[in-house]
């Protein structure tokens with residue numbers, strides 16, 4: 001199965017501002033000649049993670065445009081703090097990725113899921129279910145495009161080694177940040193915080 005976009009195609013990179021998506025974007029900007037379109041989803045849910053995640057994502061993107069090569073950027077703001085429909089992250093990402101692929105005629109959508117993610121390991125079929133969901137959604141919107149996962153086999157350590165320390169520090173991983181003196185700080189306990197600590 002193809003996990004790297006073909007050169008020359010326009011590529012839509014789903015970018016959260018975390019370590020995985022930073023590694024993914026660096027890979028796309030350095031190892032391919034593709035025209036890169038970066039899309040960030042500001043997911044405004046109850047734990048207010050977006051208040052910490054969004055500024056980190058913008059800092060990363062500024063770094064990428066300063067030190068790597070030009071790309072186009074767009075953002076969706078999804079305010080579901082009071083929503084009761086039960087949307088899940090994966091559904092929003094699949095929908096918006098597919099919609100933006102069609103609007104921007106992107107031959108590939110890439111995202112930074114990894115088989116080794118803790119959220120995937122508890123359910124052996126979750127990764128395949130996600131892959132099928134994203135691929136099916138994309139088929140509805142833009143049948144000629146493919147959704148691929150270039151860093152799917154990467155370990156956390158490989159990602160840590162691949163990202164220079166300056167860039168690593170700009171990323172945001174914590175799932176449940178806490179606010180102290182008007183500043184969001186990582187909780188230090190969630191799986192993302194634990195994984196990030198292990199890299200240092």
Ligand SMILES: [Zn+2]
Nearest residue numbers: 174187190193
């Ligand atoms: Zn945390």
